[in-house]
Amino acid sequence: MSRPPFEVADIIRTAGDSFRQRYSASLTWPQRKVLDAIARCRTAALGGHRDACVNCGHQAISYNSCRNRHCPKCQTAARDQWLRKRQQELLPVGYYHLVFSIPHELVPLMWQNKRQLFSLLFEASAATLLEVSADPKHLGAQTGFLSILHTWGQTLTPHPHIHCVVPGGGLAPDHSRWVSPHYSFLLPVKVLSRVFRGKFVARLRRLFARDQLRFFGECMPLHNQKRFAVFLRTLYRQDWVVYAKPPFGGPEHVLHYLARYTHRVAISNHRLLSVSAAEVCFRWKDYAHHGRQRTLTLASEEFLRRFLQHVLPRGFPRIRYFGFLANRRRARMLPLCRALLHQALPQEIPFLEKPSLWTCPHCHGLMHLVERMTASKLFFAEHVEEKYRLDSS
Numbered sequence: 001m002s003r004p005p006f007e008v009a010d011i012i013r014t015a016g017d018s019f020r021q022r023y024s025a026s027l028t029w030p031q032r033k034v035l036d037a038i039a040r041c042r043t044a045a046l047g048g049h050r051d052a053c054v055n056c057g058h059q060a061i062s063y064n065s066c067r068n069r070h071c072p073k074c075q076t077a078a079r080d081q082w083l084r085k086r087q088q089e090l091l092p093v094g095y096y097h098l099v100f101s102i103p104h105e106l107v108p109l110m111w112q113n114k115r116q117l118f119s120l121l122f123e124a125s126a127a128t129l130l131e132v133s134a135d136p137k138h139l140g141a142q143t144g145f146l147s148i149l150h151t152w153g154q155t156l157t158p159h160p161h162i163h164c165v166v167p168g169g170g171l172a173p174d175h176s177r178w179v180s181p182h183y184s185f186l187l188p189v190k191v192l193s194r195v196f197r198g199k200f201v202a203r204l205r206r207l208f209a210r211d212q213l214r215f216f217g218e219c220m221p222l223h224n225q226k227r228f229a230v231f232l233r234t235l236y237r238q239d240w241v242v243y244a245k246p247p248f249g250g251p252e253h254v255l256h257y258l259a260r261y262t263h264r265v266a267i268s269n270h271r272l273l274s275v276s277a278a279e280v281c282f283r284w285k286d287y288a289h290h291g292r293q294r295t296l297t298l299a300s301e302e303f304l305r306r307f308l309q310h311v312l313p314r315g316f317p318r319i320r321y322f323g324f325l326a327n328r329r330r331a332r333m334l335p336l337c338r339a340l341l342h343q344a345l346p347q348e349i350p351f352l353e354k355p356s357l358w359t360c361p362h363c364h365g366l367m368h369l370v371e372r373m374t375a376s377k378l379f380f381a382e383h384v385e386e387k388y389r390l391d392s393s
Contacts, residue, residue: 006272008072008307012039014277015300022301031308034070041066041073044378051358055365061373069318070311072269079263082319083255086146089325089334092343094168095254096186097245100125100196101161103238105231109219110160115313116212117204118160122147124200125162126322132187132195133170133323139187141170141179144323144333149312152266154284155296156306163261165254171324171337178340189242197240201232262319266310276300 012035020027020035040046046064053059065074102110102121110117126147133143145166153159169180207213208228215223222228267282273295274281280303286292298306312318324333338344358367 004269004272006275007269008267008272009038009041010275011280011300011303014275015304019301019304023305027308028311030314031311034068034308034311035304037066037068038071038073041068041071045375047375048373048378049369050371050373051367052370053360053363053365053367056360056363058360058362059370060361060367061378063378069263070265072265072267075263075265079259082262083259086258087255089330090254091167091337092341093180095257096166096168097257098129098164098166098186098189098192099161099241099243099245100128100164100192101159101241101243102200103235103240105235107158107160108217109213109215109222111158111309112216112219113213115316116207118149118151118312118316120200120203120207121160121162122149122320124196124203125164126320127199128192128196129164129166129187130323132191134173138191139170139179139181141172142324143167143170144321144325144329144337146325147320147322148261149318150261150264151310151312154287156266156303156309158309165258171333171340175336178337185244187244189244192242192244193240196242197236197238200240201236205232266307 016035016039020032042063042065044063046066048061048063050059050061065071065077067074067078069075069078100121106117110121126145129143129145133139133141143166145164148163148165149160150163151158151160166186168186169178171177172179208225215221222231271283272280273283278300279297280300281295281297282303284294284296286294321327321330324330324337359365360367
């Protein structure tokens with residue numbers, strides 16, 4: 001993929017100072033850290049290394065990455081490393097993609113209690129899948145799956161939802177056989193929606209009773225017990241959305257598919273169309289109108305405000321595993337699943353293999369590391385070796 005003409009880092013460099021002054025009272029330390037990391041990513045401020053071609057001797061200086069999980073330029077290596085681990089866990093069955101969403105009325109409360117309610121979103125969606133899958137009326141099996149949290153919509157507005165990737169089938173209750181889906185779909189979405197709603201609202205009520213929720217601004221009235229009970233009743237009267245996509249093939253397709261979801265950030269650099277000190281224009285997909293491509297122009301400060309809304313709490317895991325893929329059960333249950341499905345140990349998948357060296361831009365020979373350079377050393381090198389500099393984006 002070619003290098004994009006504009007980057008989120010450009011917006012931070014041009015409008016970051018005015019944005020920090022305007023929102024200084026409300027910016028959290030993790031949000032400030034994200035701003036600094038993205039602005040410095042792959043610049044001399046983070047140091048770098050000098051590489052040389054083994055054939056022609058051409059040298060180039062590459063800058064280090066910030067490796068922040070919210071940076072649009074730092075997700076490829078993390079994603080490839082994660083996928084290499086997951087390829088050993090794939091089973092020879094079709095896979096299903098389900099999406100669990102919450103009503104819009106819950107979003108303000110969730111944004112004031114991110115750690116508690118993002119965790120609740122994981123727990124309620126996982127408990128729903130495990131319970132409905134175990135029901136003999138539907139699948140009657142113990143399933144295993146991974147869940148991925150996304151918090152944004154296409155225009156960077158808050159839209160928390162969970163993507164679940166579920167194998168087609170599961171283990172029989174006595175672990176004696178593999179149970180395949182009875183129908184062309186994995187589980188009925190209307191049943192999933194009702195169970196998900198009930199579990200989420202019940203657990204939300206429990207958090208309130210334990211005084212584990214915070215209320216500010218527009219959510220302040222919900223601190224009253226009666227008003228919170230009314231709020232829960234309005235949530236319970238709504239139809240909650242659970243969306244199921246058709247199965248997307250066996251193991252040969254799963255990793256390609258997962259790569260589109262696992263390490264996404266709120267917006268990629270390739271969606272940016274123009275950037276200035278005053279405003280940002282980017283491309284977005286209108287799913288309400290059959291995925292039509294549209295453009296949106298925002299003030300630069302508003303763009304950064306929306307972008308930083310999606311900074312996750314420190315240390316919060318956005319990919320989790322449940323059922324027989326749960327961390328404490330995986331080593332014991334996966335071999336059993338493979339045996340019941342008559343699957344040999346999976347082979348390495350070529351597209352995930354990442355070369356350790358990059359190629360020379362002149363003769364396409366292999367480049368090898370010559371010297372690691374600190375930020376101060378790069379400062380002097382830039383003045384005497386201008387022709388060797390390389391942005392490694």
